[in-house]
Amino acid sequence: MAEKLLEIKGLKTWFKTDDGVVRAVDGVDLHIDRGETLGVVGESGCGKTVTARSVLKLIDMPPGRFEAGEILWKGRDLIPVPAQEMDKIRAREIAIIFQEPMTSLNPVYTVGDQIAEVLRQHDKLSRKQAIAGAVEMLRLVNIPNPGKRVHDYPHQFSGGMRQRVMIAMAMSCKPQLLIADEPTTALDVTIQAQILELMQEMKDKLGMSIMLITHAMGVVAETCQRVVVMYAGKVVEEAPVEALFGNPRHPYTQGLIRSIPRVDRAAAQKERLEAIPGSVPSLLNPPVGCRFAARCKFAMDVCVKAMPPLKEVGPGHRVACVL
Amino acid sequence: MSEPLLSVRNLKKHFAVSGGVFAREVDRVHAVDGVSFDIGKGETLGLVGESGCGKSTTGRCILRLIEPSSGEVWFQGADVTRLGPDAMRALRRDMQIIFQDPYASLNPRLTVGAIVGEALQIHGLAKSRKALEERVLELLETVGLQADHMGRFPHEFSGGQRQRIGIARALAVDPKLVICDEPVSALDVSIQAQVINLLEDLQEKFGLTYLFIAHDLSVVEHISTRIAVMYLGRVVEIAGSRDLYDTPLHPYSEALLSAVPIPDPTVKRKRIMLQGDVPNPIRPPSGCHFHTRCPIAKPDCSQRSPELVEKRPGHWVACHYRG
The missing domain is CATH 3.40.50.300 (P-loop containing nucleotide triphosphate hydrolases)
Structure with missing residues (x-):
C-alpha cells in the first residue's frame, strides 16, 4: 500500500x-x-x-x-x-489551479511578477533572481520566448497560454x-x-x-x-x-x-x-x-x-x- | 443528401476594428471568410x-441576426440576404434558433407562457386567447414540461428545463429549419443526454432540419447526418458523420478528432498534438489558414489557398495534399 x-x-x-x-x-x-x-x-x-x-x-x-x-x-x-x-x-x-485562468491571474501585474511573488514566498530570493526563476518556469511549461513574455500582462496571453502560466505559478x-x-x-x-x-x-x-x-x-x-x-x-x-x-x-x-x-x-451512431x-x-x-x-x-x-x-x-x- | 433546404454560398462576415482618434476602421476581423454548404431536408448538419x-457567426448570419458582409443564403427559393424587413419577418417563422445559454436567452420578467406564446402573437398564429393558451400547453408538453409551469418565471427552472423552454419557443411557429447554437454545452452530461434525445425525437416527429453548432465533437457525431469542420472562418472539410470520424482527410480534422478524450481507459490512441494556438483572425495566415500549425504543410501552402473539393463521393476537403 x-x-x-x-x-x-x-x-x-x-x-x-x-x-x-x-x-x-x-x-x-x-x-x-x-x-x-x-x-x-x-x-x-x-x-x-x-x-x-x-x-x-x-x-x-x-x-x-x-x-x-x-x-x-x-x-x-x-x-x-x-x-x-x-x-x-x-x-x-499544496498548489491549486482554477478553471478560469483569466479571473485567477491579477490583471495589473505582469505574469513574471506574479510567478516571482510565489518564488520569493518560497525561497529568499532577490527580485532579479526571482524574475530569472520565473523565466525558467515559463520555459518549463513550454511558453515560447519566455525571456520576453515574462514582462507581459495576463490579457496578452491566450486561454491555453494563461493556463500554462497558472501551471508555472503552481509549479514554482x-x-x-x-x-x-x-x-x-x-x-x-x-x-x-x-x-x-x-x-x-x-x-x-x-x-x-x-x-x-x-x-x-x-x-x-x-x-x-x-x-x-x-x-x-x-x-x-x-x-x-x-x-x-x-x-x-x-x-x-x-x-x-x-x-x-x-x-x-461505430455502432453508437443511431443508438439512443x-x-x-x-x-x-x-x-x-x-x-x-x-x-x-x-x-x-x-x-x-x-x-x-x-x-x-x-x-x-x-x-x-x-x-x-x-x- | 436529399434536396437542399438551405444553401449557403460564399458567406462572409467581416467585423470592423476601429481605433485612433476618429474611431476609423483600422482593421477587420475575418470571422466568416467564404463559407459554403448545403443542408438537405430533414437532415442534421453539424458545424x-x-x-x-x-x-456561431455563420449560424447567426443565416438568420440575419448578424448582417452578412457578402454571400448568398438560399432558403426555399429566395436569397435571404436580399429580403426586405417584412419578408424577413415572415421567413423567421420557418427558421428558428436555440441558444447556448439558457440563462441569458430567456427574458427573466416574462412567464414561461408569455415567452413561448410571444412568437405566436407576433405572427398572428393564435385566433383567440384560449387557442393561444392551448397551443402553449401543447408545446410545453411536447418538450417534456408540465402545464403548471406556464405561470412560472425562468429563474424557477434548472438549466435543462430552461433549455426545454428555449426549444418550445423555437417550435412555437412550426419552423422547418432550427439552428441549434451550442444547445447542450452549458448542461451537465446527464441533462445533456436528455436534451439531445429530445431534439432527436422532435426532429422525427416534426420533420425538422437542424444546423447543429457545437464544439463537442462526440455530441456532434452522435446527432449529425453530415459534419462540416471550420477553422478560422473557413470550412476545411465536409463529410458524412461516420465517414469523417473513420477517415478524416484534412490534417486539422484529424488532429481535432484525435484530441477528443475517450471515456474508456483501455482505449489507447495516438494523439496528434497541434503546436501553438489558433492565429489571430484579424491577420489570418496567407494561403491555407492552417499552414502555420499543419504537420504536413509544404512551402506552397502559404501561397495558395485550397478550394473545397469533392475528393471522394460526398466527402469535401480543402487541402492541397490530402485525399
Whole structure:
C-alpha cells in the first residue's frame, strides 16, 4: 500500500444562507497516495470544488463552516491549523489551479511578477533572481520566448497560454500535491490535450500527486489512476480507473458513463443515449436516504430510508449502494 | 443528401476594428471568410470547430441576426440576404434558433407562457386567447414540461428545463429549419443526454432540419447526418458523420478528432498534438489558414489557398495534399 499523502475523513463543509444551511459537502471520505492522479468527478453542485477548496481552506468563513471531519495532510489535521501556517503550506506543499485562468491571474501585474511573488514566498530570493526563476518556469511549461513574455500582462496571453502560466505559478513552489479544479473546461479540445500532457509531464518531473476535479469522463479515463465519483455532496463510488469504466457499480456512475456519446464506437451512431431522468436534488434539504434514489431506476423502499455507507466490492473499489 | 433546404454560398462576415482618434476602421476581423454548404431536408448538419472559428457567426448570419458582409443564403427559393424587413419577418417563422445559454436567452420578467406564446402573437398564429393558451400547453408538453409551469418565471427552472423552454419557443411557429447554437454545452452530461434525445425525437416527429453548432465533437457525431469542420472562418472539410470520424482527410480534422478524450481507459490512441494556438483572425495566415500549425504543410501552402473539393463521393476537403 502506497503512502497516503492526503486523507479526508467524514468531511462536512456547510454554508449558511438566507434560505437555510446548504450541505455542499456532506460526509466525504477520500485519499490520495503519493505520486498518483486522483480524479474527482460529478456534475455541477455535487461538491467537488468545495471539497478541493476545503483542503486548502479557501472557503470563506462565514458563510462556510467545517461541520465535521478531518483533512489529514501527511497525517496532520489541517482544520485547526492557524492561517499563518496555512499560508506556508499553500506556498510550499499544496498548489491549486482554477478553471478560469483569466479571473485567477491579477490583471495589473505582469505574469513574471506574479510567478516571482510565489518564488520569493518560497525561497529568499532577490527580485532579479526571482524574475530569472520565473523565466525558467515559463520555459518549463513550454511558453515560447519566455525571456520576453515574462514582462507581459495576463490579457496578452491566450486561454491555453494563461493556463500554462497558472501551471508555472503552481509549479514554482514545487508542491507535493497539485489540485487542478476543472483546468481544461474553458479550453478547446486541441488546447486541452496540450494542457493535460503538460500536467502529466510536470507530474513525472516533480513526482507530485494530482487531484483532478472535472466533469469530463473522457479526461478522467485518459489521465487518472483512481477515481472518486461524487453526487449531491457525497462520494457514491471510488475505484481504480479500469474498474470504474469496466465495471461501474453505482447506478449513478453507470448512468454517467452511458449518457456520453462515444465517437470511437461505430455502432453508437443511431443508438439512443441513456439519459438520467430528473435533476440533482437541492442541498438545502437533501433527502434522508440515498441521494440518488429519486432518479435511480433500481430504487427500492430501503433506498429512501437511509443513505447506504461505502462498501468494498473489489480491490480498492467501494460503492455506496445497497445493490 | 436529399434536396437542399438551405444553401449557403460564399458567406462572409467581416467585423470592423476601429481605433485612433476618429474611431476609423483600422482593421477587420475575418470571422466568416467564404463559407459554403448545403443542408438537405430533414437532415442534421453539424458545424464544429474551436472557439473563434466563426461557427456561431455563420449560424447567426443565416438568420440575419448578424448582417452578412457578402454571400448568398438560399432558403426555399429566395436569397435571404436580399429580403426586405417584412419578408424577413415572415421567413423567421420557418427558421428558428436555440441558444447556448439558457440563462441569458430567456427574458427573466416574462412567464414561461408569455415567452413561448410571444412568437405566436407576433405572427398572428393564435385566433383567440384560449387557442393561444392551448397551443402553449401543447408545446410545453411536447418538450417534456408540465402545464403548471406556464405561470412560472425562468429563474424557477434548472438549466435543462430552461433549455426545454428555449426549444418550445423555437417550435412555437412550426419552423422547418432550427439552428441549434451550442444547445447542450452549458448542461451537465446527464441533462445533456436528455436534451439531445429530445431534439432527436422532435426532429422525427416534426420533420425538422437542424444546423447543429457545437464544439463537442462526440455530441456532434452522435446527432449529425453530415459534419462540416471550420477553422478560422473557413470550412476545411465536409463529410458524412461516420465517414469523417473513420477517415478524416484534412490534417486539422484529424488532429481535432484525435484530441477528443475517450471515456474508456483501455482505449489507447495516438494523439496528434497541434503546436501553438489558433492565429489571430484579424491577420489570418496567407494561403491555407492552417499552414502555420499543419504537420504536413509544404512551402506552397502559404501561397495558395485550397478550394473545397469533392475528393471522394460526398466527402469535401480543402487541402492541397490530402485525399
